[in-house]
Amino acid sequence: MAEKDVIIGLEVHVQLNKLNSKLFCGCSTGYHDSPPNTHTCPVCLGLPGTLPVVNRRAVEYAIRVALALNCAIQGETLFYRKNYYYPDLPKAFQITQYDFPLGLGGAILIRGEDGEEKRIRITRVHMEEDPGRLVHAGTIDRAKYSMVDYNRCGMALLEVVTEPDLRSPKEARAFLDKLRNILEYLDVFDGNLEGAMRIDSNISLVGGERAEIKNISSHKGVEKALAYEITRQRSARRRGVAQVQETRHYDELRGITVTIRTKEEAHDYRYFPEPDLVPMRIADWVPRVEAELPELPDAKRERFVVDYDIADDHAKSLTSEIRVANFYELVAKRASPRLAAVWIADVLKGELNYRDATIDRFSPGHMVEILDMIEKGKITEKGAVEVIRTILDHGGDPAGVVEAKGLARAEDDAVMEAVRAAVEECAQAVADYRSGNEKAINFIVGMVMKRTRGRADPGEANRLVKEALDGAGGA
Amino acid sequence: MGASAEDAVAALFGKIKRSRLNAYNVLSEDLALERARDFDRSPWSGLMAGVPIAIKSCISTRGIETNCSSRILSGYTPPYDATVIERLKEEGAIIVGKTNMDEFAMGTSTETSYFGPTRNPWDLDRVPGGSSGGSAAAVAAGEAPAALGSDTGGSIRCPASFCGIVGLKPTYGLVSRYGLVSYANSLEQIGPLTLTVEDAALVLDVIAGHDPRDSTSADTPGGYLSALDRGVDGLTLGVPEEYFGEGVNPKVERSVWDAISKLEELGASWKEVSLPHTKYALAAYYIIAMSEASSNLARFDGLRYGLRLGADQDWHTTFSDIRAAGFGPEVKRRVLLGTYALSAGYYGRYYLKALKVRTLIKEDFERALSVGGADLLVTPTMPFPAFKIGERIEDPLSLYMADVFTVPINLAGVPAISVPCGFADGLPIGLQIIGRHFDEVSVLRAAKAYEDATPYHEAVPKEVV
Ligand SMILES: [Zn+2]
Numbered sequence: 001m002a003e004k005d006v007i008i009g010l011e012v013h014v015q016l017n018k019l020n021s022k023l024f025c026g027c028s029t030g031y032h033d034s035p036p037n038t039h040t041c042p043v044c045l046g047l048p049g050t051l052p053v054v055n056r057r058a059v060e061y062a063i064r065v066a067l068a069l070n071c072a073i074q075g076e077t078l079f080y081r082k083n084y085y086y087p088d089l090p091k092a093f094q095i096t097q098y099d100f101p102l103g104l105g106g107a108i109l110i111r112g113e114d115g116e117e118k119r120i121r122i123t124r125v126h127m128e129e130d131p132g133r134l135v136h137a138g139t140i141d142r143a144k145y146s147m148v149d150y151n152r153c154g155m156a157l158l159e160v161v162t163e164p165d166l167r168s169p170k171e172a173r174a175f176l177d178k179l180r181n182i183l184e185y186l187d188v189f190d191g192n193l194e195g196a197m198r199i200d201s202n203i204s205l206v207g208g209e210r211a212e213i214k215n216i217s218s219h220k221g222v223e224k225a226l227a228y229e230i231t232r233q234r235s236a237r238r239r240g241v242a243q244v245q246e247t248r249h250y251d252e253l254r255g256i257t258v259t260i261r262t263k264e265e266a267h268d269y270r271y272f273p274e275p276d277l278v279p280m281r282i283a284d285w286v287p288r289v290e291a292e293l294p295e296l297p298d299a300k301r302e303r304f305v306v307d308y309d310i311a312d313d314h315a316k317s318l319t320s321e322i323r324v325a326n327f328y329e330l331v332a333k334r335a336s337p338r339l340a341a342v343w344i345a346d347v348l349k350g351e352l353n354y355r356d357a358t359i360d361r362f363s364p365g366h367m368v369e370i371l372d373m374i375e376k377g378k379i380t381e382k383g384a385v386e387v388i389r390t391i392l393d394h395g396g397d398p399a400g401v402v403e404a405k406g407l408a409r410a411e412d413d414a415v416m417e418a419v420r421a422a423v424e425e426c427a428q429a430v431a432d433y434r435s436g437n438e439k440a441i442n443f444i445v446g447m448v449m450k451r452t453r454g455r456a457d458p459g460e461a462n463r464l465v466k467e468a469l470d471g472a473g474g475a
Numbered sequence: 476m477g478a479s480a481e482d483a484v485a486a487l488f489g490k491i492k493r494s495r496l497n498a499y500n501v502l503s504e505d506l507a508l509e510r511a512r513d514f515d516r517s518p519w520s521g522l523m524a525g526v527p528i529a530i531k532s533c534i535s536t537r538g539i540e541t542n543c544s545s546r547i548l549s550g551y552t553p554p555y556d557a558t559v560i561e562r563l564k565e566e567g568a569i570i571v572g573k574t575n576m577d578e579f580a581m582g583t584s585t586e587t588s589y590f591g592p593t594r595n596p597w598d599l600d601r602v603p604g605g606s607s608g609g610s611a612a613a614v615a616a617g618e619a620p621a622a623l624g625s626d627t628g629g630s631i632r633c634p635a636s637f638c639g640i641v642g643l644k645p646t647y648g649l650v651s652r653y654g655l656v657s658y659a660n661s662l663e664q665i666g667p668l669t670l671t672v673e674d675a676a677l678v679l680d681v682i683a684g685h686d687p688r689d690s691t692s693a694d695t696p697g698g699y700l701s702a703l704d705r706g707v708d709g710l711t712l713g714v715p716e717e718y719f720g721e722g723v724n725p726k727v728e729r730s731v732w733d734a735i736s737k738l739e740e741l742g743a744s745w746k747e748v749s750l751p752h753t754k755y756a757l758a759a760y761y762i763i764a765m766s767e768a769s770s771n772l773a774r775f776d777g778l779r780y781g782l783r784l785g786a787d788q789d790w791h792t793t794f795s796d797i798r799a800a801g802f803g804p805e806v807k808r809r810v811l812l813g814t815y816a817l818s819a820g821y822y823g824r825y826y827l828k829a830l831k832v833r834t835l836i837k838e839d840f841e842r843a844l845s846v847g848g849a850d851l852l853v854t855p856t857m858p859f860p861a862f863k864i865g866e867r868i869e870d871p872l873s874l875y876m877a878d879v880f881t882v883p884i885n886l887a888g889v890p891a892i893s894v895p896c897g898f899a900d901g902l903p904i905g906l907q908i909i910g911r912h913f914d915e916v917s918v919l920r921a922a923k924a925y926e927d928a929t930p931y932h933e934a935v936p937k938e939v940v
Pocket of ligand 1: 025041042
């Protein structure tokens with residue numbers, strides 16, 4: 001439900017995890033399966049005397065994102081120091097663009113609560129470095145000690161900040177899904193990696209102060225936390241308790257938000273320009289980066305409708321994830337594009353969702369084979385679904401599965417033979433049919449299916465039995 | 476061939492160990508002797524092949540403790556070399572040890588060191604200047620033929636002046652700062668302290684040049700040594716009126732005027748110039764330096780390296796205790812003042828204003844050194860010679876005032892050298908020669924011409940044994 005009194009704005013931290021190296025040093029970004037503190041160097045550990053050097057590729061990626069979000073790109077990059085003490089921050093300051101964002105004033109379209117396209121404004125996009133990660137021995141409030149892993153420290157982050165244009169938890173989720181989709185299209189981001197996206201949500205009821213819910217990593221989590229928070233703020237209002245400006249933490253296990261600090265405790269981060277970095281003129285980069293921007297989801301969706309002559313709903317479903325869109329295009333080149341759209345958007349995606357799997361689990365070649373068998377009538381639609389499920393669950397290839405499971409649609413001769421035999425066998429049913437009981441034909445068709453062990457197409461069998469009976473009657 | 480490198484290095488360590496100066500706080504004797512033996516076995520080539528050099532304790536050396544003369548970093552041994560150290564090693568130099576300094580380079584006297592003050596070889600009761608006092612004293616007393624220092628507001632030139640040697644602060648961006656433990660990033664440079672201008676040019680040739688690890692470093696052609704002997708004929712010297720008069724020791728002033736006359740004799744001409752914003756330089760300098768320092772020094776919490784006290788408490792208590800015990804009073808003063816200056820509500824009144832003053836000062840220098848104006852400026856390095864240990868340490872403001880002729884140069888980012896130009900009651904006096912951005916060549920050739928025509932650099936302090 002779109003809720004008129006709900007105001008939501010998001011601050012999304014996006015890790016540019018498709019870069020090869022971190023934002024200010026040469027450390028590799030592929031730390032996700034590595035032991036703690038193995039992807040570090042003197043620079044990202046902030047050892048005395050080390051200096052940051054901006055990864056130009058990271059700036060290019062940031063420009064790519066800002067352009068895709070329709071932001072205006074600033075003429076030069078400028079970095080600030082945000083000073084605060086925390087064990088995961090080895091320099092005791094974070095280098096961030098904060099007050100001088102690279103991109104300003106963008107917008108993207110999402111599907112709103114009413115089903116219509118809705119424009120969500122982007123306030124700004126800025127770059128900053130990721131801190132390390134604390135690992136607590138036990139729960140955060142009871143741990144005897146904590147450990148720090150600096151592998152993540154210095155990863156390039158983008159902060160994408162929206163205007164308070166979202167009106168429901170569902171819209172917030174739609175925005176996040178769309179943002180992730182765009183980022184993956186831009187090839188700057190892999191949303192499947194741990195910690196790839198972290199979201200701070202600002203939520204208030206009209207006329208009330210806002211609460212900021214910090215650091216949720218799943219889109220579903222954001223949706224749930226916001227739903228809880230709306231209920232909480234409404235009930236507080238009913239009880240006459242005013243919402244104060246505060247920061248809250250979402251407890252995923254209990255499904256509730258709890259307060260961390262109120263405004264009075266807000267930090268003074270003592271921002272000042274980072275003296276170790278010189279401004280970088282990026283105005284000249286923009287035309288090239290813009291020219292190299294890949295096709296984005298909305299454009300791809302329109303092109304699919306035109307080029308492949310498929311339904312808009314199918315096109316939307318196929319383009320909602322770059323991997324699926326690429327998969328579809330590979331298949332559509334070698335099979336009927338319309339048939340491919342139906343089978344990928346309606347069947348394959350559903351089977352994948354059910355298994356919580358991504359499209360990487362299925363080979364486009366196998367899809368082409370399956371579509372080919374459907375088109376040539378070698379397998380039934382039911383059989384095709386069975387082939388897809390079997391491959392997803394047990395592996396193998398379409399031809400092998402058809403063979404092993406005996407899913408090949410019976411040859412016409414065999415079906416004709418079965419029809420003849422069934423008509424002979426079921427004299428009573430034949431008589432009933434001829435005396436006007438049309439339903440009696442189902443019994444005969446059932447016999448045909450039984451004799452062909454299900455390989456006959458039921459519709460086809462029905463037609464042939466009818467033909468046999470009507471023909472015989474006429475003779 | 477003369478004595479082996481091993482013998483020379485061993486003799487140097489003998490001298491250092493007999494010394495009463497406290498010029499070093501870490502010696503890398505084993506590494507140095509091993510390297511000298513390697514050199515004797517198969518001598519390598521390089522601009523500084525086999526030459527021992529002392530390194531200020533705030534420059535990172537792999538495997539050699541780099542403590543910035545602070546308790547909080549005692550025992551910290553970096554896993555990496557500063558770019559200047561890599562370059563020295565590539566050219567064959569041998570690192571002797573790390574020299575004493577004011578804690579985190581915050582001082583003008585080397586008295587704020589956790590390891591006690593360094594003494595001036597010309598008078599053991601006096602300070603060597605600071606903050607690179609250990610480097611200057613070591614070179615002046617023959618405990619190292621050359622040293623590296625760092626200069627944030629005069630920290631190379633002041634001790635060079637007080638110890639009667641040559642000290643060069645290069646143009647901001649000429650020498651990589653990668654590996655220099657930051658005090659005030661936007662002001663400081665690493666530079667040489669040596670007995671002669673020629674040695675300074677040699678060391679500069681080795682350490683200068685672009686470094687991809689320092690975004691503020693510039694690409695320059697170098698070639699300082701080869702440009703030394705061009706003399707001063709045709710150069711115009713500017714004499715800034717604000718650098719003479721009140722507050723300047725008359726003997727210092729006399730020596731500097733004598734030096735100007737000498738340079739005139741050698742073919743230069745001179746004229747008076749004005750740097751009208753000089754009076755705001757100290758305030759702007761200290762606000763900028765302390766603000767940057769408050770951020771730079773926040774990382775020292777004992778968590779990853781450095782001081783650790785007994786049993787750990789919770790994070791906030793533990794790091795607060797470590798910082799309380801690990802920093803000396805001058806460092807705490809500057810961190811607190813810098814934190815204040817950057818705070819919400821004060822940032823515009825202090826930090827931003829200081830940056831504006833800095834721009835005005837830079838413009839002063841650009842005007843005075845513009846084409847058609849002066850090629851170089853000459854001034855006293857310090858308003859007075861070395862003072863007594865303990866004389867000013869309780870009065871921070873009077874110590875800050877001592878930097879009045881050196882800090883404007885850092886604010887402007889221009890190069891400046893201090894060369895010996897006389898004595899006042901047996902204590903050395905320094906002449907400061909200031910050049911245009913990246914015009915170290917003119918600075919060095921004027922210094923060399925002056926040095927060739929005067930005997931002051933040959934004087935030997937009495938503490939040299
Ligand atoms: Zn690193």
